Amino acid sequence: MTIIFLSILAWNAACLLGCSLTRYTRDFKVLGFLPYWISNYKPKYEYLTHIAWFAVEINGYGEITDFHGWPPADLIEEAHSNNVKVMVTVACFNPDSLDRILAYHSEKLSHELLQIITDVDGVVIDFEGIRGYNSYTGVENSLLLAWLMETLRDTLKNMDSSLQVCVCLPPVDWSDVFNCTLLSNYVDIFYIMAYDYHWQYSPVSGPVSPLEGEEYCVERTLDYYLKQAHPSKFILGLPLYGWDWPTKTNEKHSETLGPGSAVVLWKAVRNAEIYGRRWDYETESAWYVYRKGGVWHQCWYEDPESLALKYSLARSRRLGGVGFWALGYEGELTEIYEAITNQGLVRNMVRQRYRRLTLYEILYKLQ
Numbered sequence: 371m372t373i374i375f376l377s378i379l380a381w382n383a384a385c386l387l388g389c390s391l392t393r394y395t396r397d398f399k400v401l402g403f404l405p406y407w408i409s410n411y412k413p414k415y416e417y418l419t420h421i422a423w424f425a426v427e428i429n430g431y432g433e434i435t436d437f438h439g440w441p442p443a444d445l446i447e448e449a450h451s452n453n454v455k456v457m458v459t460v461a462c463f464n465p466d467s468l469d470r471i472l473a474y475h476s477e478k479l480s481h482e483l484l485q486i487i488t489d490v491d492g493v494v495i496d497f498e499g500i501r502g503y504n505s506y507t508g509v510e511n512s513l514l515l516a517w518l519m520e521t522l523r524d525t526l527k528n529m530d531s532s533l534q535v536c537v538c539l540p541p542v543d544w545s546d547v548f549n550c551t552l553l554s555n556y557v558d559i560f561y562i563m564a565y566d567y568h569w570q571y572s573p574v575s576g577p578v579s580p581l582e583g584e585e586y587c588v589e590r591t592l593d594y595y596l597k598q599a600h601p602s603k604f605i606l607g608l609p610l611y612g613w614d615w616p617t618k619t620n621e622k623h624s625e626t627l628g629p630g631s632a633v634v635l636w637k638a639v640r641n642a643e644i645y646g647r648r649w650d651y652e653t654e655s656a657w658y659v660y661r662k663g664g665v666w667h668q669c670w671y672e673d674p675e676s677l678a679l680k681y682s683l684a685r686s687r688r689l690g691g692v693g694f695w696a697l698g699y700e701g702e703l704t705e706i707y708e709a710i711t712n713q714g715l716v717r718n719m720v721r722q723r724y725r726r727l728t729l730y731e732i733l734y735k736l737q
Contacts, residue, residue, distance in 0.1 A: 397690075398419075398685075398690070398691050398692075398710075399419045399420055399559070399605055399690050399691025399692075399693075400417060400418050400419050400420070400691055400692060400693070400707075400710060401418070401419065401420040401421070401422055401559075401561065401605055401607075401691060401692075401693035401694070402418055402420070402421055402422070402693065402694045402696070402697040403421075403422045403423075403424045403459065403693070403694065403695050403696045403697060404421050404422065404423050404424060404445075404696065404697045404698070405424045405425075405696050405697075405698070406423070406424060406425070406438040406439050406440075406442075408696070408697065408698035411697065411698045413449070413454075413697055414704065414707060415448075415449065415452035415453075415454050416452070417704075417707035417708075417710065417711065418454050419454060419455065419691070420454065420455045420456075420457060420491075420693075421445070421449055421454055421455070421456050421457070421697070422456075422457045422458075422459050422494045422536070422561075422693075423440060423441075423442060423445065423456065423457070423458050423459060424459040424461070424496075424696070425438065425458075425459035425460065425461035425496065426438060426440050426458060426459070426460055426461070426486060427461055427462065428460060428461070428462050428467075428471070428479065428482070429462075429467055430464070430466065430467035430468075430469075430470035430471055430475070431470065431471075431475055431478065432471050432475035432476075432478035432479030432482055433478070433482060434482055434485075434486070437486075440458060440486060441458075441486075441488075441489075441490075446489050446490060455491035455492070455534075456490045456491055457490060457491055457492040457493060457494050457534065457536060458486055458487065458490055458492075458493055458494070459493075459494040459495075459496050460479075460483060460493060460494065460495055460496065461496045461497075461498075462496075462497055462498075463497075463498045463499050464499065465499045465500065465501050466505070468497055468499065468500050468501075468511075469501060469504050469505045469506055469511070470506065471518070472500075472504055472511055472514035472515060472517075472518060473504050473506040473507045473509075473514065474506070476514075476517055476518040476521045476522070477521055477525075479518070479522070480518075480521045480522045480524075480525035480526070481525060483522070483525075483526070484525065484526075484529060487526065487529075487533065491532070491533065491534060492526075492533050492534030492535060492536060492558070493522070493526065493533070493534075493535055493536070494536040494537075494538065494561065495519070495522070495535070495536065495537045495538065496538040497515075497538070498538070498540065500515065500545060500547045501545055501547075502545035502546060502547060511545070511547050512546060512547050512548070512549045512552070513552075515547060515548070515549075515553070516549065516552045516553055516555075516556070519535065519537065519553055519556040519557055520555070520556045522535060522556070523535050523556040523557075534558040534559060535556065535557050535558050535559070536557070536558065536559035536560070536561055537553060537557050537559075537560055537561070538561045538563055538607075539560050539561065539562045539563060539595065540563055541562070541563055541564050541565065541566065541567055541586065541588075541591050542586055542591070543594070549598070550595055550598035550599040550603075551598045551599060553599075554598070554599040554600070554603055557603070558603075559603065559604075559605055559690065560595070560599065560603050560604045560605065561604075561605045561607050561693055562591060562592070562595060562604055562605065562606055562607050563607045563695070564579055564588045564591055564606055564607055564608060564609075564680075565578050565579045565607065565608065565609035565695065566578060566609075567579060567580055567584065567586050567587065568580075568613065568670065569613070569630075570613060570629050570630045570632070571629050571630075572613070572615070572626060572630065573625065573626060574623045574624065574625055574626060575615050575617050575622065575623060575624050575626055575657075575668040575670060576622070576623055576653070576670060577650065577653045577655035577657070577670045578609050578611070578612055578613055578655075578670055578671065578672065579608060579609050579655070579672060579676075579680070580653035580654070580655055581653060581654040581655070581676070581679055581680060581683065582652075582653065582654065583650075583652035583653040583654075584652075584653060587653065588606070588680060588683065589683070592604075592606070592683070592687055592689075596687065601687055601688040601689050601690070602688065602689070602690045603690060604689045604690055605689065605690055605691045605692060605693045606680060606683070606684045606689055606691070606692045606693065607692075607693040607694070607695060608672065608677055608680055608692060608693065608694055608695075609635075609672050609694075609695055610634065610635040610672065610694050610695065610696060610697075610699035610700050610706070611632050611633060611634050611635055611638070611671065611672070611695075611696075611699050612632075612633045612635070612638045612657075612669050612670050612671025612672065613630035613631070613632060613633070613669065613670060613671075614630055614631045614632075614633050614667055614668070614669040615627070615628070615629075615630040615631075615667065615668055615669075616628045616665050616666070616667055617659075617665075617666045617667065617668045618666070619666060620659045620666045620668070622650060622657065622668070624666070624668065627665065633669055633671060634698075634699035634700075634701070635671065635672060635673070635699050635700050635701070635703065635706070636699070636700055636701025636702070636703055637701075638656075638658075638669055638671035638672075638673070639671075639673055639703060641658060641660075641669065642656065642658045642669075642671075642673070645658040645659065645660040646658060646659075647673075654676055654679050655670055655672075655676055656670070656671055656672065656673045656675065656676050657669060657670040657671065674703065674705040674706050674709060677706050677709065678709035680692070681709055681710050692710065694706075
């Protein structure tokens with residue numbers, strides 16, 4: 371009777387994580403960002419629907435200041451031959467420059483981008499650090515951003531109606547800049563950057579992309595954005611990396627003693643095999659600890675299991691797809707992709723996960 375009871379609890383807990391029986395189709399987008407600094411890398415096209423090349427940089431006058439090698443040799447033709455769309459990312463992370471663009475240069479930027487979209491399928495706008503109010507006009511930047519996106523949409527669609535416009539969203543919209551209800555009139559895809567909840571300079575160690583269990587986590591990010599636009603507009607962006615911090619102790623959520631160092635996924639998985647992989651059931655995250663020079667280090671990272679649970683969440687919320695920062699960080703770990711297309715594999719991973727839980731942990735999940 372006890373075994374039956376625990377089995378029912380485990381199955382119910384798995385269901386709470388949103389295991390979906392929906393089969394993979396091309397309507398479920400899989401978007402990977404490919405940074406310009408990744409070399410000698412061949413994308414795994416069979417698992418992707420979109421590649422977002424990262425990035426051309428712009429200044430406060432809406433002018434491209436660095437192409438970073440765009441367009442990359444052979445990428446566009448090769449991707450298209452594999453039925454994968456290619457988008458180019460336009461990046462600006464300077465709050466002053468962003469204020470100037472939004473205040474005065476929406477049309478300039480829109481026409482500037484026409485020169486870089488030959489033979490591609492769309493544009494990704496990655497503006498990070500936008501203030502709530504514009505320092506030049508005093509107007510809410512949420513309104514100015516909507517004006518920019520309307521101008522950009524009209525400019526691009528007048529050239530080619532099939533071109534897509536994507537906007538990157540932060541995990542927490544601290545400045546209330548990204549009004550998706552308004553933006554959804556002009557934007558085809560919202561890419562949610564569901565990572566860096568614990569970041570390089572975090573005061574305590576913790577998961578880069580906690581599924582649940584913390585004040586700020588992936589579940590709550592989705593709760594916030596999905597109230598504003600149709601779920602199919604959103605792609606859940608996931609990290610293929612972790613942060614390694616020097617810490618005061620070897621206990622989770624320890625005080626950090628300095629900034630973290632980024633560790634790409636394939637290296638983190640390899641290190642966990644050496645130091646011993648740990649699992650935090652409250653946030654559904656992988657981590658490991660080790661000592662170096664007498665100092666404790668903790669690395670919290672994503673692996674195939676933690677990513678599979680988030681794929682399942684994306685399907686249960688009826689999102690438009692999932693995405694990755696960044697291609698190349700996975701190395702040869704194709705398991706991170708296989709779980710997208712094989713929902714049976716995801717269900718088995720979840721079941722195995724809950725078979726390892728104690729009764730207390732299962733009851734915690736169900737409360």
